Amino acid sequence: MSSRYRRLILAFALVGLGMATASSWVHYRVLTDPTYVSPCDINATFNCTQVYLSRFGSVAGVPVALFGLLWFAMVALVAGFAKPTDGESVAGGYLFALSTIGLAVVLYLGYASFVVLHTGCVLCMGTYVCVLAIFVLSSLTRPVSVMRLPLRLVRDIRDVVARPAALVAALILLAGTASLVAFFPKEGTVAAQAASAPPASAEARQSFEQLWAKQPRVDLGIAAEGAKVVIVKFNDYMCPTCRSAEMFYRPILQRFETSHPGQVKYVMKDWPWNSTCNFNARTTIPGHEAACAAAAAARMARDRGKSTEMVDWLYANQGTTPKAVSEAAAKILGVTDFDHEYALKLPEIRKDVADGGVLNIEGTPTFFINGVRLPGAGLSQENFELAIDLELKRPTP
Secondary structure: OOHHHHHHHHHHHHHHHHHHHHHHHHHHHHHHOOOOOOOOEOOOOEEHHHHHOOOOOEEOOEEHHHHHHHHHHHHHHHHHOOOOOOOOEHHHHHHHHHHHHHHHHHHHHHHHHHHHHOOEOHHHHHHHHHHHHHHHHHHOOOEOOHHHHHHHHHHHHHHHHOOHHHHHHHHHHHHHHHHHHHHOOOOOHHHHHHHHOOOOOHHHHHHHHHHHHOOOOOOOOOOOOOOOEEEEEEEOOOOHHHHHHHHHHHHHHHHHHHHOOOOEEEEEEEOOOOOOOOOOOOOOOOOOOOHHHHHHHHHHHHHOOOHHHHHHHHHHOOOOOHHHHHHHHHHHHOOOOHHHHHHHHHHHHHHHHHHHHHOOOOOOOEEEEOOEEOOOOOOOHHHHHHHHHHHHHOOOO
């Protein structure tokens, strides 16, 4: 492999490694902080969070970004330790094989992103460019036939072991990747820890209590039905941040159900980003084509006492189609005429939309706790729990 091609491939591999690392970090923050807003969430068309939290963002619970990080690291190692040669390049053969696999993966991910989800990730697109460049460059290096690589693999591994620097780099790569995969939080695991989290310090509690007491309250017109705390969430089942918030707060709400039965009421209000059922939405946001059908399906599930099963399916299949929602409702709920029931639920969905319009809902999720509007996508787990606890102890007017 010529020095020129080697340096170019190494450069693209390092750039791609940086982008994959940034993607992994953003995915980590999205999973561990419900209030985090990614800097690459530019608009509905370019939104990293929506891509990462889609069904295409992870494989067996492992973020795709981590696989990209491993792939670019492997390419960088091969290019970095490649020996110059005027004939067929063995390193070029390995790079060509890796880049062929990488190209196939990014073509699939690109299709999933732009055709299925209708949403792009800027960081992801950067890695796609790097993979394509590496594929083109490796194909120009006169690589040894890929068919001959399996026969050389043992000999080349021995060569790596015989070179201390290459061996140390390979071991660091393997150990680092294994650690990231093992310790990277799975969706929902961080949220589950909130159920057993230690209480906030007295100082933090006092500071939050003072701030909370100053917040304005609005009457949402929802009957408490004996509850001391009414939590309202304006939600779109096709919204990744809505799903993330649900996973974060569900364990906390379940704990209050046990410790204060009947005292905390949780109300889900619909705000689908789809102009078919949301007259406040100027257009349908790409990836939300099934938002209206999802809202109706969730209501059908409540009528049948199967809300959790249906809601979990909707959150797990964001970016899906109305037809798929209808089929899932038939399978999970036994709905035989989805269109008929959808028509019956549509006025209820539009009533929520009208309520949200009065409250100037501009994003999902939007939470209210006893009429206090939470900032952004919500509070941290600690403060969310504190707010509920304060409202439980608040004197009834």
